[in-house]
Amino acid sequence: MILRLRSTKLGKIRFVGHRDLGRVWERALRRCGAPVAFTSGFTPRPRISFGLALPMGAESLAEYVDVEMDPAFGELPDPAVILPQLCEFMPDGVDVTGYCIVDRSATSLQEVVTSCTWELWGPEIAADEVARACELIAADTVSVERERKGATRIDDVRPLIIDLQPSSDGLRLIAELATTGRALRPAELAGVAFPGCDRRDVRVLRTHQWVHGDHTETGVSEDSRSPREHSTSYGDSRREVISLPVAVPASTLVVGA
């Protein structure tokens, strides 16, 4: 069985890389005494797999990790017990906000997610710049210079931009970007959306990871707290990796603004 967890990554911890944070998860799970399954061989590794890597420096309300449990190593843990422990053992800024149980045969997180919603903002980005950035959605093509195998080439990334909207205060760009194929990274979007701004000064927050289609195994969480209410104009077959029946006030989770 696989315990699929959703967590945040907020605050100073945003500077810890994806792989490094993976090691921190391993230690925290070990401290809980969770019967994590292991790979075989002389150097057994815990069977923990992470979803789409978050760029260094970005924050998130929607990080996912799959932890495979092996009943041979002990009783399967009660999520109500283990999740608060995990929150305690993980560094400040990492909170487990939802979980579900999926089968071992479930599609991996990397494959199941088709798009992510991001918020982009910065100290020098005003509301009119955000409004102008949203106009990109009307363009036929959006050209971005990208490196591929050492060579620079111009890609049209317009098909990867699913939605662009301003936040309610107008100061953040809310973007839904496709993750299929060669995904568009938020920093790359920042380069075209805010051309006058050093992209290293653009702050990035992932708010959702979306699943299209009918992957039934994603399941419904019994203890989930919504990362943040997200108003979107289209209610298609899209839903979050872990669905969110319960909403909590955004104020408990918002940082950085």
Added chain:
Amino acid sequence: MSSVWARVEPLLARVQKPARYIGCEDGAIAPGQEIFGPEGPVAWLLAYPDTYEIGLPNQGLQILYEILNERPDAVAERTYAPWQDMNAQMRSHSVPLFSVESHRPAAEFDLIAFNLSSELVFTNLLEMLDLAGVPIHTERRAPTDPLVIVGGHAAFNPEPIADFIDAAVLGEGEEVIAEITDLVRGWKRAGRTSREGFLRELAKIPGVYVPSMYMVHFEGERLVAVEPRFSDVPATVDKRTVADLGQWPYPKRPLAPLTEVVHDRLSVEVFRGCTRGCRFCQAGMITRPVRERPAEQVRVMISEGLRRTGYNEVSLTSLSTADFSEIEPVVRGILADSEARPGSSGTTTINLPSLRVDAFTVGLAAEVNNGRRSGLTFAPEAGSWRLRQVINKLITEEDLYGAAESAFSQGWTRLKLYFLTGLPTETDDDTLGIAELARNVAAIGHSHTGRASVNVSVGGFVPKPHTPFQWFGQNTENELHRKISLLRNATHKVRGVNLKWHDPAASMAEGIISRGDRRIGKVIERVWREGGIFQEWGEFFRLGRWTDAMVAEGLSVDWYVHRHRQADEILPWEHLTAGLHKDFLWDDWQAALHEHGVEDCRWTPCYDCGVCTGFGIEHIVASNTPPAGGSQGTGQDLSRGGLIPVSVAPVLTGGRS
């Protein structure tokens, strides 16, 4: 409290490995909202003058961090040398050196205490002070500037940095930091007036050396006298030693970092000190006598540490861990606990650094490695029995071959052998003996597996203060290069033997500082001003900076590095002692030149080196028999025996103190 985090944060998007600068480690102690004014706690900034990855695991720093933070009237935070990219960002945005916990500017602390583990980091000390906005010269510091204190092995000859530090602590810090804190608290409460008056008081704390309280006289090149400036300042400063390690079960809350560091595992110190008596080894000489931690405490520290950090790997640290009297029961205990822990499926890996060269040790390593055979390291140090007697590393060829046989037969395919070259009395035959040993070990390996390989690592010997070899003239860079090429020629066609060597140029720079006097301070300052920081890193090291600085200061490399010292010469650290009598060191030096080895005083009679008698302390070892399975240190052939009791002096401590 003024955090500079808001100014640091934008820089972190522009540097590599930004996690180095955020703190947040498991075990980190976030300071409360204390007021950092005169009424506030004594604020220590514990600084490691190398990268975060190297500095974070440092146990000395972690121990002091915890002991200080346990005091209600003190706080301790940490800082590490920012890497070049961050350094440039900080300088161009006027961000000062900061602590990783509260991101408070270094200059706001009462003390900045550097842990110095080697000489080549001295330029980083200057860089960090400068980045903190603290004047690098002691004499320029105002009473409000932080006190700059150093400790660690390389602080045993602080003369080359005498102009830059307010004080050096000799020896172990657990107890003395309390005395320093008390004194600083009083000074703070009184408004931090005269710095000199305070330093004079500080100089009276045993183990604390305040360079500015001593006058050093030279006649020409020769040092003729070191004398205290005031009658109440002690003429010699002795190191501090903790009598019973069992009273200091630290760290209790080990730091588990969020990014990969050099030793990414739990460390538990099983004993301190080593009396094997290797004559080249400064660490062994300055940490005498041996003080073992009670086995039960070791077990508790391991199980608590693993539980607290979530690590599944533990290192049992000391200068020679296989010598720990209760190594076997401790190891078995860890393995048993590990089996019993839920979820971990018996995967705790035990790391035994500094292995002895014998079959017993390999057997132990096989037991603890959980089937992993990643590589074993042995340090025979010299290529011939004759030379090993000179340096007092008393292992026989049979010990080494027995260890190799044992390792290859138990599944290891890769052995690493450490050697020194440029040792006293070394001839080319001795040097070539290294190749011979390596060849024979590889042959033993090939009788087990075609994949067997032997990595030979050769370092250039740098004589260190407070050792019997402190009088020896270091080999020149050319001579070291010549010896290394002898070895390259002798090994390059040998199947399975790979030779690596330490850059002789770096050994030479280390030699300039290691036995330097106060005049070397200007050399260090010049190298630093020329941009020579991170000198332990090959990509930043250039010998030319050091030799140019020596020329500019009118100092002779030959005089400082390559010259043999005379018996009656006053050494720059003459007024500082690690407890070893100078005549003991001299006699041991003479014994070395006569190829005469001495046994380990843990299990044989005392040589009266001075530390036990002088300090009223004694060895604390749980077993009065030497360990099984090797001749090392006992002068007997134990390589195929079990426990062989030593017939003399069954109780080691009688009549010593």
